[in-house]
Amino acid sequence: MNLIYLDHCSTTPIDPSVLDAMLPFMRESYGNPGTPHPSIGGVVQQAVRNAREAVSNLINCRSNELIWTSGATESNNLAILGLAENAPLEKRHIVTQVSEHSAVLEPCRYLETKGWQVSYLPVDQFGLIDVHQLEDALMDSTSLVSIMWGNNEIGTIQPIEAIAKICVERGIVFHCDATQAVGKVRVDLESVPISILSFSAHKLYGPKGVGALFIRDLNKQKLIAPRQFGGGQEKLLRAGTLNVPCVVGMGAACSLALNNYRRWSEDIAKLRDHFETILFERLTHISLNGQPTNRLPHISNIAFHGADNEGLLTMLPQLVASTGSACHVADFTPSHVLASLEKVPDISECSLRFGFGKGNTEQEIFIAADEISKAVSRYRAG
Numbered sequence: 001m002n003l004i005y006l007d008h009c010s011t012t013p014i015d016p017s018v019l020d021a022m023l024p025f026m027r028e029s030y031g032n033p034g035t036p037h038p039s040i041g042g043v044v045q046q047a048v049r050n051a052r053e054a055v056s057n058l059i060n061c062r063s064n065e066l067i068w069t070s071g072a073t074e075s076n077n078l079a080i081l082g083l084a085e086n087a088p089l090e091k092r093h094i095v096t097q098v099s100e101h102s103a104v105l106e107p108c109r110y111l112e113t114k115g116w117q118v119s120y121l122p123v124d125q126f127g128l129i130d131v132h133q134l135e136d137a138l139m140d141s142t143s144l145v146s147i148m149w150g151n152n153e154i155g156t157i158q159p160i161e162a163i164a165k166i167c168v169e170r171g172i173v174f175h176c177d178a179t180q181a182v183g184k185v186r187v188d189l190e191s192v193p194i195s196i197l198s199f200s201a202h203k204l205y206g207p208k209g210v211g212a213l214f215i216r217d218l219n220k221q222k223l224i225a226p227r228q229f230g231g232g233q234e235k236l237l238r239a240g241t242l243n244v245p246c247v248v249g250m251g252a253a254c255s256l257a258l259n260n261y262r263r264w265s266e267d268i269a270k271l272r273d274h275f276e277t278i279l280f281e282r283l284t285h286i287s288l289n290g291q292p293t294n295r296l297p298h299i300s301n302i303a304f305h306g307a308d309n310e311g312l313l314t315m316l317p318q319l320v321a322s323t324g325s326a327c328h329v330a331d332f333t334p335s336h337v338l339a340s341l342e343k344v345p346d347i348s349e350c351s352l353r354f355g356f357g358k359g360n361t362e363q364e365i366f367i368a369a370d371e372i373s374k375a376v377s378r379y380r381a382g
């Protein structure tokens with residue numbers, strides 16, 4: 001069976017050129033960057049420097065403002081818990097929003113158990129926060145605002161520039177989880193004054209298990225404290241021997257994205273639009289979840305009213321899509337993102353998320369939309 005992979009928001013296949021860049025660092029260049037010998041440590045130090053440069057070019061920051069992590073989950077945890085560790089007692093308030101990824105929500109919930117106050121902003125029917133509500137939620141005790149760039153289930157893009165501006169005016173640290181946005185839309189940290197930004201390689205055709213955390217002016221100010229101690233790597237913020245092959249892979253993936261993301265995103269958005277057009281032409285009682293225009297190019301989340309999403313997926317074994325976020329270990333609780341849209345009737349059990357990528361073809365999109373339409377009709381016919 002030829003699978004049609006429409007789950008690129010969960011992860012992307014590694015690009016062959018990225019894998020080629022990584023392999024020498026698993027074979028001959030196996031050194032630890034901490035080893036002083038030039039042919040062992042020196043070679044890998046240079047490769048890690050190049051990778052840092054490549055990642056910084058993609059998001060337009062300085063390479064000395066980046067530290068490597070094991071992925072966006074760790075980046076988010078380090079950002080939030082690391083900031084909390086540094087915050088004075090009278091500054092223990094965070095503003096975030098209900099449809100963040102669990103790697104933001106869970107550290108916030110943990111901090112609540114330690115006496116922090118967290119405001120979870122609601123979102124509207126499209127998944128957007130209201131900037132005025134955000135302003136109203138800020139207090140003298142607010143030390144952090146954490147709002148994602150684009151949602152991983154519905155693709156809605158938040159008003160990041162406006163939020164960043166407010167945070168700068170109020171002297172509040174702004175952390176942004178940009179895991180789904182980097183390599184899909186322009187993320188330019190020179191023009192948007194975000195303080196801390198998290199992202200991951202495996203959403204942009206890089207390897208799993210590596211990510212980065214941007215921390216503005218890292219050499220001048222201490223926005224966060226470490227959560228992991230050991231050999232002092234990554235400017236004392238993230239101890240542990242670097243996963244050099246993956247770091248090199250993340251660099252290669254970011255270079256590839258820098259040169260191609262505009263074209264990829266245009267093509268992917270066309271595929272997504274074509275897919276949605278077919279479904280909306282063929283089926284009644286379906287609706288789009290999320291913001292229809294200001295959204296990430298690669299995500300389409302659709303409610304098939306009167307059908308059951310798990311049931312539909314079992315009827316479509318050749319299709320790889322998902323009922324929510326793949327980031328939870330086999331739990332079948334309904335999506336908190338869809339629940340946050342407060343739709344009536346409830347959409348969380350009839351919705352499917354499709355994530356498109358640069359490897360998808362027109363033909364695949366046509367077959368997928370055709371099969372889904374037939375499955376929904378069959379399901380509804382009982």
Ligand code: PMP
Nearest residue numbers: 071072073101103152179200327
């Ligand atoms: N944040 C967002 C918005 C995501 O989509 C994901 C991955 N689904 C993560 C964080 C976690 O990333 P990682 O898998 O690299 O830990």
